[in-house]
Amino acid sequence: MxxxxxxxxxxxxxxxxxxxxxxxxxxxxxxxxxxxxxxxxxxxxxxxxxxxxxxxxxxxxxxxxxxxxxxxxxxxxxxxxxxxxxxxxxxxxxxxxxxxxxxxxxxxxxxxxxxxxxxxxxxxxxxxxxxxxxxxxxxxxxxxxxxxxxGFDTALQVATDAIDRLHTTAASHNRVMVLEVMGRHTGWIALHAGLAGGADVILIPEIPFSIERVAEKVMARDQQGSSFSIIVVAEGARPRGGSEMYIAEGRLGGIGHWVGEQLEKLTAKEVRVVVLGHLQRGGSxxxxxxxxxxxxxxxxxxxxxxxxxxxxxxxxxQDIVTVPLAEACGHLNRVRPHSDLVLCARSLGIAFGDEL
Amino acid sequence: MxxxxxxxxxxxxxxxxxxxxxxxxxxxxxxxxxxxxxxxxxxxxxxxxxxxxxxxxxxxxxxxxxxxxxxxxxxxxxxxxxxxxxxxxxxxxxxxxxxxxxxxxxxxxxxxxxxxxxxxxxxxxxxxxxxxxxxxxxxxxxxxxxxxxxGFDTALQVATDAIDRLHTTAASHNRVMVLEVMGRHTGWIALHAGLAGGADVILIPEIPFSIERVAEKVMARDQQGSSFSIIVVAEGARPRGGSEMYIAEGRLGGIGHWVGEQLEKLTAKEVRVVVLGHLQRGGSxxxxxxxxxxxxxxxxxxxxxxxxxxxxxxxxxQDIVTVPLAEACGHLNRVRPHSDLVLCARSLGIAFGDEL
Amino acid sequence: MxxxxxxxxxxxxxxxxxxxxxxxxxxxxxxxxxxxxxxxxxxxxxxxxxxxxxxxxxxxxxxxxxxxxxxxxxxxxxxxxxxxxxxxxxxxxxxxxxxxxxxxxxxxxxxxxxxxxxxxxxxxxxxxxxxxxxxxxxxxxxxxxxxxxxGFDTALQVATDAIDRLHTTAASHNRVMVLEVMGRHTGWIALHAGLAGGADVILIPEIPFSIERVAEKVMARDQQGSSFSIIVVAEGARPRGGSEMYIAEGRLGGIGHWVGEQLEKLTAKEVRVVVLGHLQRGGSxxxxxxxxxxxxxxxxxxxxxxxxxxxxxxxxxQDIVTVPLAEACGHLNRVRPHSDLVLCARSLGIAFGDEL
Amino acid sequence: MxxxxxxxxxxxxxxxxxxxxxxxxxxxxxxxxxxxxxxxxxxxxxxxxxxxxxxxxxxxxxxxxxxxxxxxxxxxxxxxxxxxxxxxxxxxxxxxxxxxxxxxxxxxxxxxxxxxxxxxxxxxxxxxxxxxxxxxxxxxxxxxxxxxxxGFDTALQVATDAIDRLHTTAASHNRVMVLEVMGRHTGWIALHAGLAGGADVILIPEIPFSIERVAEKVMARDQQGSSFSIIVVAEGARPRGGSEMYIAEGRLGGIGHWVGEQLEKLTAKEVRVVVLGHLQRGGSxxxxxxxxxxxxxxxxxxxxxxxxxxxxxxxxxQDIVTVPLAEACGHLNRVRPHSDLVLCARSLGIAFGDEL
CATH class of the missing domain: 3.40.50.450 (Rossmann fold)
Structure with a gap:
């Protein structure tokens, strides 16, 4: 049979x-x-x-x-x-x-x-x-x-390559460049790419930021002779007490453009914004x-x-295992604000916009 | 001495x-x-x-x-x-x-x-x-x-790489992807990258387009079994008789976003827009x-x-020569609408939004 | 009908x-x-x-x-x-x-x-x-x-990328790096990639070289404080009067390895050889x-x-034309030893191994 | 004070x-x-x-x-x-x-x-x-x-990119392509790149191979209609009982060239060999x-x-820790022949040259 x-x-x-x-x-x-x-x-x-x-x-x-x-x-x-x-x-x-x-x-x-x-x-x-x-x-x-x-490692490469490109323009023009990357709920891409690309400021959903602190970081760099800055923003990052300041609904440009506009006002420097969007999803x-x-x-x-x-x-x-489906459901894997990776970034002088 | x-x-x-x-x-x-x-x-x-x-x-x-x-x-x-x-x-x-x-x-x-x-x-x-x-x-x-x-060849590589990336997402999701590239006055990047990346529609300043023609191209592809489309738009491209339809001033999103919004209305398909911006300037x-x-x-x-x-x-x-500075001044090198390159694109089935 | x-x-x-x-x-x-x-x-x-x-x-x-x-x-x-x-x-x-x-x-x-x-x-x-x-x-x-x-532009990118990679190793180790690229009869890839990658010496079939001149260039750079050198060799390059010195037949390693061995003897520096081979043909x-x-x-x-x-x-x-097939047959498009491109390379200090 | x-x-x-x-x-x-x-x-x-x-x-x-x-x-x-x-x-x-x-x-x-x-x-x-x-x-x-x-991840990218390039040539010419990668003592690069690049055979120091088994794999693919094969060899890979067959000392070409020569004899197919060498060390x-x-x-x-x-x-x-220096000394981290990664490769049909 x-x-x-x-x-x-x-x-x-x-x-x-x-x-x-x-x-x-x-x-x-x-x-x-x-x-x-x-x-x-x-x-x-x-x-x-x-x-x-x-x-x-x-x-x-x-x-x-x-x-x-x-x-x-x-x-x-x-x-x-x-x-x-x-x-x-x-x-x-x-x-x-x-x-x-x-x-x-x-x-x-x-x-x-x-x-x-x-x-x-x-x-x-x-x-x-x-x-x-x-x-x-x-x-x-x-x-x-x-x-x-x-998919994450490839997205990270696209985002890091983008930071590398923005670096040369930023340095040539004494500009602030803002790069908005994916991450509606979590800041993994922003944090990893920011570290790998040498960003000066990283803004993520897990750490609400103050736009004034960001502007201060940019100005501090200016005074130390680095007249350009690179800021990486996760699309889900939000200002502290943001409801009055930033209303996502109805805004075409998203958080990246908002950060750019605010920084132009606060620092009087030229700011340019790039939103990576779907480029992070595609390719080999x-x-x-x-x-x-x-x-x-x-x-x-x-x-x-x-x-x-x-x-x-x-x-x-390094191992592939199986876990109950329930472990993957109902909550997300978020960046812990006091994790090694965040502390490592801080020890290098990277700001998260929540500094005292 | x-x-x-x-x-x-x-x-x-x-x-x-x-x-x-x-x-x-x-x-x-x-x-x-x-x-x-x-x-x-x-x-x-x-x-x-x-x-x-x-x-x-x-x-x-x-x-x-x-x-x-x-x-x-x-x-x-x-x-x-x-x-x-x-x-x-x-x-x-x-x-x-x-x-x-x-x-x-x-x-x-x-x-x-x-x-x-x-x-x-x-x-x-x-x-x-x-x-x-x-x-x-x-x-x-x-x-x-x-x-x-x-600088042009490098920008072309960035733009072509972006089209490659958008292709895989477009095909996986049956979507229309709109890529806005540099070119305030001329469509060189859009035309070259569109050809090199296999775009379906290329919109350039030298050829005013009708958004209805663009939508028809997208729908025609759908009927032929290609349920996705890639549209490359130079930042300076404009709709025919565009003053009533498209007012650049005051628009945050630029022509790429406008094309995207119009196409969603006209085709009822999912559309995503990416603006390459300063990524085209930087890098090695x-x-x-x-x-x-x-x-x-x-x-x-x-x-x-x-x-x-x-x-x-x-x-x-293939030669490096010198020309009087006056030759470089007062006018721009534009894409000629009946040039070989445009005709080549048309012979491959690429639309420019001005088809009868 | x-x-x-x-x-x-x-x-x-x-x-x-x-x-x-x-x-x-x-x-x-x-x-x-x-x-x-x-x-x-x-x-x-x-x-x-x-x-x-x-x-x-x-x-x-x-x-x-x-x-x-x-x-x-x-x-x-x-x-x-x-x-x-x-x-x-x-x-x-x-x-x-x-x-x-x-x-x-x-x-x-x-x-x-x-x-x-x-x-x-x-x-x-x-x-x-x-x-x-x-x-x-x-x-x-x-x-x-x-x-x-x-196909040439892609091969050029592979070869230039290789030179970039060898540069970092050469500089870190004070080494001489020899890169053998395609070009059995002509030196186009070697010449273009050598210029685009910043090579110190370019050896091509059209300009027979003296290995002693190459060694002198390496030593001269040493004395000026650049303790590393990058040498690009077309596979068809040959030493002047080379029959006694270099017999291609029976040699596994090709001209790149021969140049490497000779330079180690003549300069007492560490030399490494890379043969790009088929990597130049493939890929997108x-x-x-x-x-x-x-x-x-x-x-x-x-x-x-x-x-x-x-x-x-x-x-x-910039134009696509048609030419009689006979024009393409019977002879090759070679690098002219006194062409602009070669003179440009010489004016930058690049050696071809035929210097007096 | x-x-x-x-x-x-x-x-x-x-x-x-x-x-x-x-x-x-x-x-x-x-x-x-x-x-x-x-x-x-x-x-x-x-x-x-x-x-x-x-x-x-x-x-x-x-x-x-x-x-x-x-x-x-x-x-x-x-x-x-x-x-x-x-x-x-x-x-x-x-x-x-x-x-x-x-x-x-x-x-x-x-x-x-x-x-x-x-x-x-x-x-x-x-x-x-x-x-x-x-x-x-x-x-x-x-x-x-x-x-x-x-350094490993970057080397892996160079090696995988090379396999991608060789794939198109192999398929266009019905050829066997052999890629020799770094790994004098261990097969990590060969194994990872072979998996990431879709190799058909992976030869590593930890698993002595029989060249006849490799040839059989190539011929079996031919009979199944895949008339090309990609073979990745770590520089330290050796044939079983290899001393009679393969003497590394005195061989200019290394194991990659030896495998290539043997396969041409055993399969009567065209074989091409590329040795990546120092390209794996350099670059960003x-x-x-x-x-x-x-x-x-x-x-x-x-x-x-x-x-x-x-x-x-x-x-x-995912964590950075410190370990006693002694843990890093005196022995190497080798690929275990029965590890998940090797078994995964085998389950995909990749041969290691030790098949029965």
Whole structure:
């Protein structure tokens, strides 16, 4: 009697990040080594619940995929799922429908590559019995439960390269350059890129700043003979008691432009603002991100082989482990204001705008 | 009797561009080969007229300078010079004072590295008898009299790299991505980067566009199965009959954001906008720009050695020549709407928003 | 009566170069704009004469191809064609068979992308009546008849980046670093990269060198306080009267290693040698090469539309033109030892090993 | 009574690595924040024992240093120190003289940035009472006692970029490309870059290989329709029972060339070999390496402030800690043949040449 071929599914959900294709490739290659079939589901949960769009992925489909940014499965930020409200198993409930779809597709496991929102959905599906395995992804590195997410190192390179470029202009023109980087809730990119690029001021959501302190730092540098300054701002950074001073709603330019305008007033220096935006998401993943993505993809298939469901693969130190999905849900991995990294930055003379 | 050492001056003026340091290095190295002394004047004409700030530059001062962006002499956009209004040689006239300063410094030649504004000043100084030699510089490639300015190739690389990055996000999310690049008066960066990056639409100042045509192109691509589009916009591009539709004054976001907003309305697709801004100015010059800068610097010293003043070094085909400063002044090098390059883009299916 | 669809063929021949895929893409996109069909022939002339392997290329086949190095049609250096010896039109003659194959495939034109060898074959085929159009390709920039070939700018970037990297090591260790770059017959890469990277010595085939002069330059720099030196060597550079001193045959390491060994003996300094080799051929083409390739591809289709055969598309100044294939054949575009570029390098203090 | 200013010394020893300057900068900036003076010792231990060459480093001296490769203090591989043989404290003993020099310079601490050899010397100096603090550096990542050394990530990027470039050529020509990377004793670069670049075979010192197994892998790929292969070889990789087959001594080309020659014989395919060599050492450090270097430099000053001597700063997971110098000495951090990373590579189908 011919045994049925084992089959697993994979989808990418939320904003795209460099390394998604590398995870998909590793899943397909590892699964194919086990003789399994991989179903690639298009457009995140949309392809599972809405369009029912998916296809078999073979080794040939993933050839040459490692260095390519984006995701061949496409992704959406669209929400099918609200928070689960009842324990009823209604047919109308998207979670129930998703679990049913997974069953009907005959999936031994569904690998869900995404950030906190995605893993929260995965957790609910697992509670309903679905064999899900999470793979952590976010540019911002703010996902809990893992030391690092893929996409972050590439974003860091884009941001650091931008600081390097702004440095030469700043120094040539005696200017203040403000760079707004990603990080709606956390300051990981700003802090890492600020340190790696030699910023003078770093403003992050975890440390509310005073624009006056920032201006004082710029003027102090002037007096010491450094007539230019580089300021890195996470998009989610906010001034202390900011509601009167800074209203995000209705502002086209975001915090970077606000900081720029205020500093021109306070320091009478020329200020220029650059908002990196989507440049941080695209392009070929860095070697670090390719390696991490590849390890995550292979580890997710290993978990499926061992029947470990309801967990997320994660980096701990140098090792790939699995952690319960719940660890990744409900809270974020934030920069601690008194962490080594912040203290290291302070010891180098970098200001956070909260100095006394 | 000891003969006095020959001495030339060099200054950088206007916005900074990758390759300024490479020109300075080549000037110093070539001049030193002739046994001449080089005076580096700080902050453009400000160091000549205002602060009187300058210093001797030796081979040691320019070591390691070739790959570095910016200018060690610093630069300003500040204007000391209005248009020359009278033929009187008044002491108050900045041109007269500049000529006098050049004489007092004992300069055999003054090398002025800059764009159209700078060369216009150089021309006036030459009319008053100053031994000036121009070196053409602009990111935008819009300076007349030369086939190419340094800084342009590096800016093109930054812009093309940005398009590459946006491509992966656009394709992963079925989005329209709008990239605003430099080019207040001309569309060289937009046209070259759009071609090199595989843009679907290129909007430039020389070809007024209709936003409806742009939207139609996006929708036509959708119907052909390409559910994403990349649009490159020069900062100086404007809609046809744009005064009613687009008022630049008072708009924070510039033309890129305007195009993005309009397209979201007209196509109902997700649109994201990135403004490259100062990232195009900074960083290490490309090999092409390093080579062009080096040739310009060496050629400027050659011109001084031959007593050729009132001219600008320039690229013609593969050769470095000198042209009268007047050729670089009073008009710009614009993209011709029926040039080969534009027709080439059209033959590939790229839209300019003026299609019938 | 239904008119038959026009059909053109395209093949890539000789060593691969960044930009081949960009030419193919431009050919397909331009041809498709005219309603023509494009046949991509695999493995150069091998697919025409030997394996008869080819396929229709559509717009979908070339999507995303612009930034990718290599050639999707593959290429070989394998020779089917010797020099044409007789005027007989024998069936065994590969040229005659190729012309027949082109006819049988119903090609309105065959676009041959390659270097001097390829264009020589194309010329012979044209003499026999085949509607060929050449597209110039070589990393080395040594093809006559055009100001520039695609692939060269990318190779230049790889070589310049390598010099930048070696600079930091050389300076940190007081070492001599020797970099061997491509250029079997001509020194274009060595000369351009040497200038762009700030080399101290450049050795090229067009200027036979004396190893003693090179050693003297290294020692002179030492005495002036620059205790490191960077030497760029084209693979085809040779010592003056070199047959006694340097026998290329049987030497594994090539000229770079020979120069390194000699310099260690002559200067008693630490010397390290790097041979760039195939790194210069691969990777994503630079924006300049993407643009040039795209223009070439579109121009080749334009030539076909106008019935211009037996010509090669070429760059002249800023324009794309066509030139008779014969102009590209039989001789190479070499560095002239007294050209501006060489004199510019000498004026900066760069040595060529032929100094008196 | 005026208290004497605290003073610390810093030196760089062994082969250069990207990030050395970043450590020096962080040491100077952190120390200056404490009001301390920093003495930069030139040419490693040579400046302490031989030339007595050193200078005060101020914040101004380290401005702009973060992105620059190499070391402004220069470095040597030259050995003043043999293994310590006696417990006698002879004046001729270099260790004794070094300790005396440190005392005479009035150093509160000496920060020694280097690899295993350097830290072994540091340990001996500490046993004799010198207040040394080690900072781990090696391109190869083979230093024990720390999860990661700076320089490795940058080397990984160079190696991965090289694999990317070779991929396009390999695929275009149906070739086997062999890339030899650094790693005399350990295969970290080969393993990481091979995974990040999508190599088909990885050969490392820790897993002796059979060249026949490698050839079989290449042929198996051919039969599956992948007519090209990428092989990454660490310079220290060796064939099983290799003494008869491969004698490193006297071979100019190294293991990469040997593998290439053997494979041409065994597979009858075209093979090309590239030896990356010193390109892996130079250039601007990656953001990761800049950050790690900066943290190490700041932590070394913190250790000095707390009076922690005889230790080396190290990375453990995400944290910077200090470990006894002895942990870094006497053995290397090798790739374990059954580690997760190797198993991950195997699960993706990558061969190590030891397959049954």
């Amino acid at each position: 011919a045994s049925k071929k084992q089959r697993i599914g994979v989808l990418t959900s939320g904003g795209d990040a460099p390394g998604l294709n590398a995870v998909i490739r590793a899943v397909v290659k590892s699964a194919s080594g086990l003789g399994w079939e991989v179903i690639g589901i298009h457009d995140g949960f949309e392809g599972l619940l809405g369009t029912k769009s998916y296809r078999v992925l073979t080794n040939a489909d993933v050839q040459g995929l490692l260095p390519r940014g984006g995701t061949i499965l496409r992704t959406t930020n669209k929400g099918h799922f609200g928070p689960r409200r009842s324990d009823e198993l209604s047919e109308a409930d998207p979670y129930v429908r998703a679990v049913k779809a997974i069953e009907e597709m005959g999936l031994r496991a569904l690998i869900t590559i995404g950030g906190e929102g995605t893993q929260r959905i995965a957790l609910e599906l697992h509670k309903l019995g679905a064999p899900v395995i999470g793979v952590p992804k976010t540019i911002d590195n703010d996902l809990a439960g893992t030391d690092r997410t893929f 993943p860095s070697p670090y991100d390719r390696l991490l993505s590849t390890r995550y993809g292979a580890a997710a298939v290993q978990a499926a082989a061992r029947g470990i469901y309801g967990e997320m693969v994660a980096l701990r130190g | 000891a003969s006095k050492k020959q001495r030339i001056g060099v200054l950088t003026s206007g916005g900074d561009a990758p390759g300024l340091n490479a020109v300075i290095r080549a000037v110093v190295k070539s001049a030193s080969g002739l046994g001449w002394e080089v005076i580096g004047i700080h902050d453009g004409f400000e160091g000549l007229l205002g602060t009187k700030s300058y210093r001797v530059l030796t081979n040691a001062d320019v070591q390691g300078l070739l790959p570095r962006g910016g200018t060690i002499l610093r630069t300003t956009n500040k204007g000391h010079f209005g248009p020359r209004r009278s033929d009187e040689l008044s002491e108050a006239d900045p041109y007269v004072r500049a000529v006098k300063a050049i004489e007092e410094m004992g300069l055999r030649a003054l090398i002025t590295i800059g764009g159209e504004g700078t060369q216009r000043i150089a021309l006036e100084l030459h009319k008053l008898g100053a031994p000036v030699i121009g070196v053409p510089k602009t990111i935008d490639n819009d300076l007349a009299g030369t086939d190419r300015t340094f 010059p490309s090999p092409y720009d390093r080579l062009l800068s080096t040739r310009y610097g060496a050629a400027a010293v050659q011109a001084a050695a031959r007593g050729i003043y009132g001219e600008m070094v320039a690229l013609r085909g | 239904a008119s038959k669809k026009q059909r053109i063929g395209v093949l890539t021949s000789g060593g691969d170069a960044p930009g081949l895929n960009a030419v193919i893409r431009a050919v397909v996109k331009s041809a498709s704009g005219l309603g023509w069909e494009v046949i991509g022939i695999h493995d150069g002339f091998e697919g025409l004469l030997g394996t008869k392997s080819y396929r229709v290329l559509t717009n979908a086949d070339v999507q995303g191809l612009l930034p990718r190095g290599g050639t999707i049609l593959r290429t070989t250096n394998k020779g089917h064609f010797g020099p044409r010896r007789s005027d007989e039109l024998s069936e065994a003659d590969p040229y005659v068979r190729a012309v027949k194959a082109i006819e049988e495939m119903g090609l309105r034109a065959l676009i041959t992308i390659g270097g001097e060898g390829t264009q020589r074959i194309a010329l012979e085929l044209h003499k026999l009546g085949a509607p060929v159009i050449g597209v110039p390709k070589t990393i080395d920039n040594d093809l006559a008849g055009t100001d520039r070939t695609f 083409p630079s924006p300049y090469d993407r643009l040039l390739s795209t223009r070439y591809g579109a121009a080749a289709v334009q030539a076909a539309a106008r019935g211009i055969y037996g010509e090669m598309v070429a760059l002249r100044g | 005026a208290s004497k200013k605290q003073r610390i010394g810093v030196l760089t020893s062994g082969g250069d690595a990207p990030g050395l300057n970043a450590v020096i900068r962080a040491v100077v900036k952190s120390a200056s924040g404490l009001g301390w003076e920093v003495i930069g010792i030139h040419d490693g231990f040579e400046g302490l024992l031989g030339t007595k060459s050193y200078r005060v480093l101020t914040n101004a001296d380290v401005q702009g240093l973060l992105p620059r490769g190499g070391t402004i203090l220069r470095t040597t591989n030259k050995g003043h120190f043999g293994p310590r043989r006696s417990d006698e404290l002879s004046e001729a003993d270099p260790y004794v003289r070094a300790v005396k020099a440190i005392e005479e310079m009035g150093l509160r601490a000496l920060i020694t940035i280097g690899g295993e050899g350097t830290q072994r010397i540091a340990l001996e100096l500490h046993k004799l009472g010198a207040p040394v603090i080690g900072v781990p550096k090696t391109i190869d990542n083979d230093l024990a006692g720390t999860d990661r050394t700076f 450090p990656s953001p990761y390496d800049r950050l790690l270097s900066t943290r190490y430099g700041a932590a070394a000053v913190q250790a000095a402030a707390r009076g922690i001597y005889g230790e080396m700063v190290a990375l453990r997971g």
